[in-house]
């Protein structure tokens with residue numbers, strides 16, 4: 001079928017409508033006329049791939065990765081767009097999610113941009129963490145979009161040079177479900193395996209504890225702990241959170257979903273000896289308490305944010321950096337009770353941010369400032385750093 005493609009939608013698709021039918025089309029750009037092939041038909045809509053471009057958008061480029069395209073590797077969504085166009089697509093998704101789901105005033109989001117992170121290689125060679133699936137013959141690869149089938153790539157164009165040089169993709173991983181590589185600071189390279197993609201990682205080679213440095217603070221974390229995958233992400237998010245929150249001497253602050261304690265260390269330095277910072281994180285591999293040991297005014301609690309926050313009392317400032325699923329109503333209600341003067345929400349999923357924003361509004365918190373960053377070039381993903389403040 002030949003269709004004219006409309007606006008981008010969340011999930012790395014653009015929407016095409018034909019005779020009342022809705023098609024979510026991958027590998028297309030708004031305004032393009034393309035031939036599509038249905039990949040998955042649902043009751044009220046269908047997913048499709050653009051397999052031939054009849055009228056191309058001026059934003060279209062030849063994908064730098066030979067493994068990107070219809071039916072190929074499912075890792076990247078926007079290799080066929082210029083990096084500037086990718087960021088415009090993401091900004092549109094952010095605007096739509098926040099206005100439609102989050103109930104945010106469109107006037108506040110007028111001209112919202114997704115900013116590029118500083119990186120010499122532009123949109124390529126940035127990814128410091130890679131996880132490959134392994135097939136029954138022990139061969140690693142990346143999955144096709146929404147499929148269990150593997151594409152056995154030579155190397156991933158968005159992974160760092162050091163990950164490319166690691167012999168992970170040429171080796172055999174018999175009996176494994178996944179193999180991962182971590183490219184940390186100080187040339188540390190750790191490799192781990194998993195029996196299934198969601199199973200506990202087993203250390204294979206390299207250091208078990210790796211190091212990451214941001215603004216003169218070094219964090220020591222387990223090879224399997226969370227760390228931002230783009231090298232410029234952690235320093236940019238920390239600087240942005242501090243800019244938005246503007247912490248004052250003597251204030252109290254919480255770093256929720258703290259990971260290694262990135263925001264907690266920044267806040268601890270900012271609020272000084274008379275201030276107090278509490279970090280909450282549930283993964284021991286993050287080593288949050290150890291990373292905060294040098295800060296006398298900061299401490300860590302290991303456990304579930306939803307279980308811990310209701311008992312913490314009140315606070316001046318909060319950084320909220322939950323996983324993709326968002327913080328959820330229970331945590332938002334607890335924040336409403338703690339009455340901080342400002343909440344900085346760091347979000348890797350605009351839909352989850354929008355849902356939590358709508359709950360925050362019920363608690364009397366409005367979105368007042370927002371910045372967004374292209375922390376995952378070539379993919380549909382991006383990061384938003386949003387400030388919420390109490391309103392009457």
Ligand SMILES: C[S@@+](CC[C@H](N)C(=O)[O-])C[C@H]1O[C@@H](n2cnc3c(N)ncnc32)[C@H](O)[C@@H]1O
Pocket residue numbers: 226227228256257258259260261262263280281282283286303304305306321322323324348
């Ligand atoms: C998006 S990461 C943010 C980490 C950190 N703020 C950073 O920027 O490096 C989310 C973190 O929340 C942790 N986490 C996930 N669910 C949690 C929960 N229910 N309670 C506490 N921590 C949780 C994860 O282990 C992960 O370290």
